[in-house]
Structure formats: C-alpha cells, structure tokens
Amino acid sequence: MDTKTTPSKRTGGRSAAVIHNVRTAVEELVEEKGQDRVTVPMIAERAGVNPTSIYRRWGDLPTLINDIATYQLDPARPLPENGDLQRDLTAWASELVEHYRNPVNAALLRGGASAAGERQSNCLRNRRTEAGLILQRYPDSPVTDDDILDVVVAPIIYRVIFVPWTLEDTTAEHLVERLFR
Amino acid sequence: MDTKTTPSKRTGGRSAAVIHNVRTAVEELVEEKGQDRVTVPMIAERAGVNPTSIYRRWGDLPTLINDIATYQLDPARPLPENGDLQRDLTAWASELVEHYRNPVNAALLRGGASAAGERQSNCLRNRRTEAGLILQRYPDSPVTDDDILDVVVAPIIYRVIFVPWTLEDTTAEHLVERLFR
Known part of the structure; x- marks a missing residue:
C-alpha cells in the first residue's frame, strides 16, 4: 500500500x-x-x-x-534553525499555519481526512518526522515529539478542518508558548 | 443554513x-x-x-x-458532575474517546470533516458548549474553554481522524492532566 x-x-x-x-x-x-x-x-x-x-x-x-x-509542503525543504528550540518550533508551526490558510490546501486536507483512518497518512508522518528532526538538535529538550503533535499540530489541523477562520498570525506562536509553560 | x-x-x-x-x-x-x-x-x-x-x-x-x-453524542445527555473540575473533564473526554472508538462514529466524523470548513459544525459547537457548561460550575477555574478545545478536544479529534488506533483507555486522562500541569 x-x-x-x-x-x-x-x-x-x-x-x-x-x-x-x-x-x-x-x-x-x-x-x-x-x-x-x-x-x-x-x-x-x-x-x-x-x-x-x-x-x-x-x-x-x-x-x-x-x-x-x-x-504540498515539500518534505525536502530546509527546517528552521535558529539555535533555540522554541523559536524553531514557532517558525515551523507558522509555516504550517500559513500553508493551510490557503483554501486549496485546506480543502485538500479535508479530502485527506475523509480518506484517512486505515493507515498513517503521509502528511502526519512527515510532520512527526520533522518534529523529531528539530528535537534532535536539542538533546536536553523538555518536550517530546508526542507533545509537539498534541499541543501544536493537532490544534492547528483541528482549526484547518473545522474552523479555518480562527487561524491567525499569532496562532502558531501561542500554541508553541503553551508547550513551554 | x-x-x-x-x-x-x-x-x-x-x-x-x-x-x-x-x-x-x-x-x-x-x-x-x-x-x-x-x-x-x-x-x-x-x-x-x-x-x-x-x-x-x-x-x-x-x-x-x-x-x-x-x-450521535446526544447533546441532551447529563454531563459528568463529580465536584472536581479535573475529574469532570476526564469523564467527559473519556465519553468522547469511547464514542469515537466505534468505527462507525469515526467514519461519520471523517465524512463531517470533508464537508466542514464553511460554517461552525454542530459537533464542534456542542463540544464547546459542554466545556462551557462544565466550567460554569467552577468559577475559579484556571482553564478556559479555548484551553479545553486546544489541549483536550483537538488531540482527540486529530487521533480519531488520522490515527484512530492510538486512542487508548488512558488517552482522555493524560490529555486532561496536561491541561492542569
């Protein structure tokens, strides 16, 4: 498959x-x-x-x-690298928000959602891989890739699918702040 | 509409x-x-x-x-009432997880997801209303309904849509714990 x-x-x-x-x-x-x-x-x-x-x-x-x-989100693109985990994750999450504020990308994600559920979607796997790659640079990080998926990625994807008009310029920053609270 | x-x-x-x-x-x-x-x-x-x-x-x-x-999730059902916010939210989130572990309900949610995006879905509105009703009983609560949607509901819905096999008996409890950390 x-x-x-x-x-x-x-x-x-x-x-x-x-x-x-x-x-x-x-x-x-x-x-x-x-x-x-x-x-x-x-x-x-x-x-x-x-x-x-x-x-x-x-x-x-x-x-x-x-x-x-x-x-749509090129898996080979360079990941943010600012020497600070919170800044890297904020930049990375902002890319995700920007990408899905394009209505075409949001519509495609909704289509992907309706076809999902039986196997790991590539989209999700790529985001998890990217979170892991960023974390590798910060071996003393207090957060895990699961934390990033739950606290940052899930609320973004939830908004994209159900309430796209709530995606704002500051959404990524606020979600990543919650991760470090 | x-x-x-x-x-x-x-x-x-x-x-x-x-x-x-x-x-x-x-x-x-x-x-x-x-x-x-x-x-x-x-x-x-x-x-x-x-x-x-x-x-x-x-x-x-x-x-x-x-x-x-x-x-499917009767909006008129009684909400958990244990005299403790964390326990109420855990019981409420567990209902949600149980509901969506039924593959029919998960398939219906995915169908709803593909049709969503232009107006607030009833499903989401009902969950937000319920979170608000539970919070009303705890006027000194440190959490808001937005926190509950982001930290508890979004990760559950994300799992239901994309990785349903990761929904476990302890998922609701762990997500609500994160809310109070």
Missing part, C-alpha cells in the same frame, strides 16, 4: 513530469470546482495523462488527494 | 420518526458499505422515506452526514 503513495521514490524524467502535472491538475480543479466535483477522468484530461496511469500509481481518488495534500 | 441542520427543534411525532429512521439508515449503510458508497437514494430507501424529504431537510449528503455525526 505505502509504496503506491510515495511516488517521490521515482522523481526522474517522465515519472516526475506525470506527478507534477497530476498534482497541478488536482490543485486547479479543486479550486475551480470544489473537491466534491473532481473526478479521476477530469484530472487525467487536465494533466494530459491516461486515467489508468493515475489508477495504477495512486489506486483511487481519495488516496491521490491524500497524497497531493502531503506533497 | 443552520436551521436546516438542527432538526432537533421538531422532535415530535412523524418528524422525529423520520429523523430516527434516516439516522439509523445512515449508520447501517456506512457500516455495511463504507461511507464513500452511500448515496441519498440508498438512505431514503432504507429509511422508507422519499429522497426529496431528505434533500428538503438536510440539503445534501455531506450536510446530512455532518448532522448525523453530531447527534
């Missing part, structure tokens, strides 16, 4: 172009039509690929949406 | 029977077929009502699913 949802393993040439075109098609179509009205044939046409290529690579539409929602 | 999604205002006689039958039909069908394969005509047939009655009352399927997911 998981190999299907990590197309980043083959990023060269034609394969990378297909992923890029399909991703762009999904983003455009979700923005234009709303996620409920997007179908695989529609995505295939816009991306200029055969629907069977999409089914072969992703399996089904919910998996594709979940996958796209993940890769 | 909101009046459509609060059918509890008319709970007598035929109307109550329709709501009950539709709700039961949705639960059964989600369990049998998975939420993605459930349609309004299917629900209408199982509930013995006309599809137009469903569209008139709920508008569309995502709104119906969101509504059902809400009413």
Whole structure:
C-alpha cells in the first residue's frame, strides 16, 4: 500500500513530469470546482495523462488527494534553525499555519481526512518526522515529539478542518508558548 | 443554513420518526458499505422515506452526514458532575474517546470533516458548549474553554481522524492532566 503513495521514490524524467502535472491538475480543479466535483477522468484530461496511469500509481481518488495534500509542503525543504528550540518550533508551526490558510490546501486536507483512518497518512508522518528532526538538535529538550503533535499540530489541523477562520498570525506562536509553560 | 441542520427543534411525532429512521439508515449503510458508497437514494430507501424529504431537510449528503455525526453524542445527555473540575473533564473526554472508538462514529466524523470548513459544525459547537457548561460550575477555574478545545478536544479529534488506533483507555486522562500541569 505505502509504496503506491510515495511516488517521490521515482522523481526522474517522465515519472516526475506525470506527478507534477497530476498534482497541478488536482490543485486547479479543486479550486475551480470544489473537491466534491473532481473526478479521476477530469484530472487525467487536465494533466494530459491516461486515467489508468493515475489508477495504477495512486489506486483511487481519495488516496491521490491524500497524497497531493502531503506533497504540498515539500518534505525536502530546509527546517528552521535558529539555535533555540522554541523559536524553531514557532517558525515551523507558522509555516504550517500559513500553508493551510490557503483554501486549496485546506480543502485538500479535508479530502485527506475523509480518506484517512486505515493507515498513517503521509502528511502526519512527515510532520512527526520533522518534529523529531528539530528535537534532535536539542538533546536536553523538555518536550517530546508526542507533545509537539498534541499541543501544536493537532490544534492547528483541528482549526484547518473545522474552523479555518480562527487561524491567525499569532496562532502558531501561542500554541508553541503553551508547550513551554 | 443552520436551521436546516438542527432538526432537533421538531422532535415530535412523524418528524422525529423520520429523523430516527434516516439516522439509523445512515449508520447501517456506512457500516455495511463504507461511507464513500452511500448515496441519498440508498438512505431514503432504507429509511422508507422519499429522497426529496431528505434533500428538503438536510440539503445534501455531506450536510446530512455532518448532522448525523453530531447527534450521535446526544447533546441532551447529563454531563459528568463529580465536584472536581479535573475529574469532570476526564469523564467527559473519556465519553468522547469511547464514542469515537466505534468505527462507525469515526467514519461519520471523517465524512463531517470533508464537508466542514464553511460554517461552525454542530459537533464542534456542542463540544464547546459542554466545556462551557462544565466550567460554569467552577468559577475559579484556571482553564478556559479555548484551553479545553486546544489541549483536550483537538488531540482527540486529530487521533480519531488520522490515527484512530492510538486512542487508548488512558488517552482522555493524560490529555486532561496536561491541561492542569
């Protein structure tokens, strides 16, 4: 199952172009039509690929949406590095908030949510990995990656899904402050 | 919009029977077929009502699913009352965890999540109201309803949607402990 949802393993040439075109098609179509009205044939046409290529690579539409929602936040981007754990986490959480204040990204996350529950989503796994990478630099940290997921990531994702209008410039900062109280 | 999604205002006689039958039909069908394969005509047939009655009352399927997911946790049920805020909140959060450990309720929440984002979901509003009602009994409480939503409810809902297998008997207790640390 998981190999299907990590197309980043083959990023060269034609394969990378297909992923890029399909991703762009999904983003455009979700923005234009709303996620409920997007179908695989529609995505295939816009991306200029055969629907069977999409089914072969992703399996089904919910998996594709979940996958796209993940890769929007590039897992290979550099993580904040300010020499201070609280500042690093605030910068990192702010990126997350900014990303999901874009309505397309929020809609994709909601789509991912409806398809989630049977296996760890890539999105969640990437956030946990990133939290772990930041923590590694601070071996005396009083907080764990579980704390970061519960106190910072969960309230952000909860807001994105259910009350996106409550995401503010200071949300990330306030949540990270709570972690160090 | 909101009046459509609060059918509890008319709970007598035929109307109550329709709501009950539709709700039961949705639960059964989600369990049998998975939420993605459930349609309004299917629900209408199982509930013995006309599809137009469903569209008139709920508008569309995502709104119906969101509504059902809400009413699963009876908003009129008595709230825990142990004379101690931490114990009350632990009991209340444990109810929430127990409720969502039922895979049908979790699937309905995921469906509600995919339909959310444009208005406050009833589910969320009910939880916030309940947190407020419990807090009213403890005027000297050091915590606010926002704290309860962020520190207790958000991590539970996040787990339900993305990592349901991490919900444990002690999850509610641990989250509420963090609130009082």
